[in-house]
Amino acid sequence: MEQGLLVVLNGLVYGLLLFMLSSGLTLIVGMMGVLNLAHASFYMLGAYLAYSISTVVGFWPALVLAPLAVGVIGALVERYGLRPVHRHGHVAELLFTFGLAFVIGEIVPLIWGRLPVPYRVPAVLDVPLFALAGTAYPAYRLFMMLISLAMFCALFAALAKTRLGLVVRAALTHPDMVAMLGHDVPRVFTLVFGAGCALAGLAGVIAGNAFTTEPGMARSLGAIVFAVVVMGGLGSLSGALVASLLIGLVQTVSIGLDLPFYKALSALGITVDVGGRLHDLWLLSVNRAAPVVPYLLLVLVLATRPRGLLGSRSA
Amino acid sequence: MRLGHAAAAVMAVCLSAGPVWADEVVKFALIDPMSGSFAATGRLGEQHFRFAMDRINESGAAGPGRKFDLVVLDNEVSPEKSLVLLRKAIDDGVHYITQGNGSSVAFALTDAIAKNNKRDPARSAMFLNYAAVDPALTNAKCNWWHFRFDADSDMKMRAMSSYILTRKDLHKVYVFNQDYSFGQSVERGAKEMLTGKRDDLQIVGAERVPLGKVKDFTPYIQKMQAAGADAVVTGNWGADLALLVKAANDSGFKGTFFTYYLGSTEVITEVGQAGRGDAQISEWHANVDSAPIEEMAAAFEAKYHQAFYYWRVVNMLDMTAAAMKQANSSDPEKVGKVLAGMNFHNPLGDVSMRADNHQLLQPMFISVLEPGVKHVFPEVNMGFRTIGRIEPDQTRMATTCSLANPS
Known part of the structure; x- marks a missing residue:
């Protein structure tokens, strides 16, 4: 029972982390119709910037400054990179982000080197919180969970309750109408792109020290984030949440199952x-098949519901 | 067409501008991961090759006027990609191929090199293996052109398991590996050599994870804790070991890790203080008593700003250089005939290359990570202390291979 609780906790942490990454991506996809292939690179950038900032002023300022910096970089990329490409259509945009992912992937090792950087969990949080079934549960994991949840609530409130959120939501579906009403839609795009990147950066800040901050970290998470976004339904924030938690839980649970498939199925x-x-x-x-599970889920969802779990348009 | 002319012109310039002081440049192609999860491991290897070659080029150990040069090719640990790179290297006139990370890659390379040499003897290539340790490479899949300078996983496991059996405080062993040929052979070796040897010692779990895919090992650590494991035997390397130990630290895992590759810098920085007491089997570590290698390690550290790790790369290139000097040629077949059965004296003692399967026999060391030793990793303020030296002859294993020199 306690073992089960641990598995659920781990699944939640992983799922919420995936959500933080995919929430920004799904917003960008939903609004601009462009799949940002460089999204995971902003996650990596967040981790590296947080490392550099934390060596100077400590972890807590870095927690705020690094995502802001990543957001600014993202906004600049949208304004001066993506926007000029926009009029050439989606393929050009897709290729631009594809190239951007490589550029960031090469610049990072140039600046910080190819070895993992010693980005550490702050000492205050580097303690066991409680012990369950002989396993210590690190306080930092709870902190990761809290940050993710706080971010989700803030994002949801901003979209649902504020005037800006209203404009963003309107621009998601009727950009021309919003422009007619006198709103600067390109600026809203820049804002959303920047905010999406900042969220990816935040995920990098809190995950970079829990796992490792190394030049391969973007590549290893990139594919799974797309799986989440497509599975949840392009542009659907709550879909992304459901898909992230589903993938996080199912993957963690399957790691713990030492049963052959036929026995697992007969239990069902x-x-x-x-x-x-x-x-x-x-x-x-x-457990041997655990790493395939997210993609298996993706295929299953797409086969039965092509628009994704909570999506409103087809993928 | 114009591009072709330009390329030809550039090539001509390059060729004519080549070093005039060297009579002969022997090229070595290093085929290893230089990007992706294991980039750090590949780069570390590359630096050791450059370091070892600089030494040989300075001392002229490969014979008068003969210099070594390194060509680095990034295979992303993919066997398919490695074959393309091998083709390219051979087409570019490289006769010496070296690789270490991933036995799956080594199998593909050794096979392709054997075929190439049969088909096109004029462009024969030799395979110098510095770290791919699947026993099959010098047994079922052995090949005259392949020479291994690291002990295979069974040789290491034999040393490791005999040490584990002497540790009366250990009762429950968990075997944890990467899911490819090397990890599978470590798991098989551990099961063979630890099962039924001591009544109060049992293997409580065995598990394999895909190579370089897992980022959070916490669920696996929790399984080990649930199984009550007090020792973990693992052949994991690079990021897969660093993250495993990191997750163990976070979850308050109390067991000891028995590893093959604990000593590489990227792993040590992750291990931290909690790594105290973890063990490693290796052909060298910083506190092995040898003044010449200590000097070498200091020189390496001064140049590359990280700890010296691959002593075997230096030894491998030194032996190859000596063989070239003795053969008075850089033709791989002539060099290979000298290398097979070669006895060589290095700062750690006498080593020999077995003629029957081309496996190097060298002294091995079991060591544990502790504070208060002479050379420490500054990141953790601990270093390795030798607790056992295994003489070359004790590591000799039976082989199914019987190689004969090509006539």
Whole structure:
């Protein structure tokens, strides 16, 4: 039972982290119709900037400054990079972000080197919070969870309650109408792109020290973030939340399952013929397949609901 | 067309501007990850090659007028990509291929090199393996052109398991590895050599994870804790070891790690103070008593600003250089004939290259991470202390391979 609670906690942390990354991406996709392939690179940038800032002024200022810096960089990229490309259509935009991902991926090791940087969890949070079934639960994990939740609430409130949020939501679906009403839609785009990048940066700040800050970190998370966004439905914030938590929980739970597939399925009431042609597959233990699980879920969701879990348009 | 002319012109300039002081430049192609999760590991290897080559070029150890040069090719630990790079290297006239990270890559390379040399003897290539340690490379899949300068995983496991068996405080061992040929062979070796040897010692779990994919090892650590493990045997390297130990620290895991690759800088920085007591099996560490290598390590550190790690790269290139000098040629077949069965004296003692399977026999050291030793990693203020030296002959394993020199 306690073991189960730990698994759920881990799944939540991972899921919420994925959400922080994908929330920015899904907003950008929803609003501008452009899949930002460099999104995970802003996550990496956040971690590296937080490391550099924290060596000078400490972790807490870095927690605020690094995402802001990433947001500013994102806004500049949108204003001077993406906007001129915009009139050439979505393919050009996609290629631009594709190239940008490589540029950031090469600049980072030029500045900080190819080895992981010693970006550490602050000493205050580097303590066990409580012990469950003989396992210490780090305080920093709870902190990660709280930050993610606070960010979700703030984002939701900003979109639902403020005047700016109203304009953003309107520009999501009817950009021309919003422009007719006298709002500067390109500026709203820049704002949303910057905010999306800042969120990715924030995720980098709090994940960079929990895992490692190294030049490969963008690549390793990039694919899974797209899986989340597509699965949740392009442009749907709550869809991204559901998909992130689902992927986080299912992946963590499957790591803990040392059962072969046929036994796991029979626990769900499905019996399969072990001797059949798929013999090897049924005998494969679930934990070995854990890394494939997010993509398997993605395919399943797309096959049954092409617009994603909570999406309103088709992918 | 114009581009072609330009390229030809550039090439001509390059060729004519080549070093006039060297009679012969022997090129070595290093095929290893230089980007992605394991970039740090690959780069570390590259620096050791440059360092070792600079030494040889200064001393003229490879024979009068013969210089070594390094060509670095990034394979992203992909066997498919490595084969393309190998083709390119051979087409560019490189006769010496070296690789270390990933036995899966080494299998692809050794196979392709054997085929190439049979088909096109004029462009034969030799495979100098400095770290791919799957035992099959010098057994079932052995090949005359492949020479290994690191002990294979069974040789290391034999030393490691005999030490674990002497530790009466350990009762429950968890075997944790990366899911590819090397990790599988570590797991098999550990199970063979630890099961049924001591009544109060059992293997409580064995698990493999995909190479370089897992970022958060906490769920795995929790499984180890649930199983009550007090020792973890792992062949993990690079980021996969660093993150594993980091997750163990965060979860308050009390067991000891028995590793192959704890000593590399990127791992040590993650291990931190909690790594105290963790063990490593290696051919060298900073506190092995040898003044010449200590000097070398200091020179490496001064130049590259990180700790010296791959002593075996230096030894490998020194042996290759000596073989070239003795053969008075850089033709891989002639050099290979000298290398096979070669006895060589290095600062740690006498080492020899087995003629039957081309596996180097060298002294090995079991060491534990502790504070208060002479050379410490400044990041953690701890270093390795030798607790056992295994002589070259004790590491000799039976082999299914019987190589004979090509006639």
